[in-house]
Amino acid sequence: MKLIAFDADDTLWVNEPNYVDVKQKLCELLSHHIDQDTLAERFYDAQIRNLNTFGYGAKSFILSMIETAIELTNGAITGTEIQQIIDVGRKLIDFPIDVLDGVHDVLEILSKKFDLMILTKGDLFDQESKIARSGLVHYFKHVEIVSEKNEQAYQRVLHRYNVQPADFLMIGNSLKSDILPVVHIGGRAIYIPYAVTWVHERVTDSQLVGKSFTTLTSVRELLDLL
Incomplete structure (x- = not known):
């Protein structure tokens, strides 16, 4: 060879367990807006939809989280909640x-x-x-x-x-x-x-x-x- x-x-x-952990935190942050199963399904749809635009990786994952949150709350999600999503997602950038x-x-x-x-x-x-x-x-x-x-x-x-x-x-x-x-x-x-x-x-x-x-x-x- x-x-x-x-x-x-x-x-x-x-690697993947870190993404699973952040996804779970997203579910917790949005639990008062939407049920977990619907969130998981719509988030996956957003990830796949965004692959051709943003590719793979942490930044694409974070953008898909934000997009999903906005869609599922019909734009009612607050700036504070979006900041919380960004803060959670940022852990994917520099995890040990x-x-x-x-x-x-x-x-x-x-x-x-x-x-x-x-x-x-x-x-x-x-x-x-x-x-x-x-x-x-x-x-x-x-x-x-x-x-x-x-x-x-x-x-x-x-x-x-x-x-x-x-x-x-x-x-x-x-x-x-x-x-x-x-x-x-x-x-x-x-x-x-x-x-x-x-x-x-x-x-x-x-x-x-x-x-x-x-x-x-x-x-x-x-x-x-x-």
């Missing part, structure tokens, strides 16, 4: 990075044998900040931050580094973003599930039929496999 790429959020460090168990040990060994890359999607500032705060960047020869992880994005990255799909391995926790696009272009992929997965990243069983990839339960298992 000429290049091994790792997803960042929920593959190298904890909790590196997952075994990651340091595995990267220490693999970085001496392979060219490693962080290949993540999201807001450039947001992802660069998390990568810097993680203390992991010295293990990686390359860092790529893309707006979306689809077949075209992977092909562009591989072309840039003059790597054929057969010589590329992607490791991540999202079947939709990290595994299936790589398999579709002829690359290899290792799926390491995380306890919490955003619903937008989930796939159906039918989408996995005939797809060849490896599933591990822990990043530590990479050493024996590779």
Whole structure:
């Protein structure tokens, strides 16, 4: 293999639980306006609607929270309440990075044998900040931050580094973003599930039929496999 790429959020460090926590705080702030189920549904709709405009990441999440609050209260939400939403959401910008168990040990060994890359999607500032705060960047020869992880994005990255799909391995926790696009272009992929997965990243069983990839339960298992 000429290049091994790792997803960042929920593959190298904890991420999604922070978003779940902020979403719950949003529900609490607006509980006197709307019921929780309706709020969750409308908030998800706003997130998906805004992906093409704001992309992924903390700032898009915060803007979707504000937009949802305004819509569900018919504009009755106060400036004070909007400020509370912003304050809660701001925690997503600089939360402490909790590196997952075994990651340091595995990267220490693999970085001496392979060219490693962080290949993540999201807001450039947001992802660069998390990568810097993680203390992991010295293990990686390359860092790529893309707006979306689809077949075209992977092909562009591989072309840039003059790597054929057969010589590329992607490791991540999202079947939709990290595994299936790589398999579709002829690359290899290792799926390491995380306890919490955003619903937008989930796939159906039918989408996995005939797809060849490896599933591990822990990043530590990479050493024996590779």
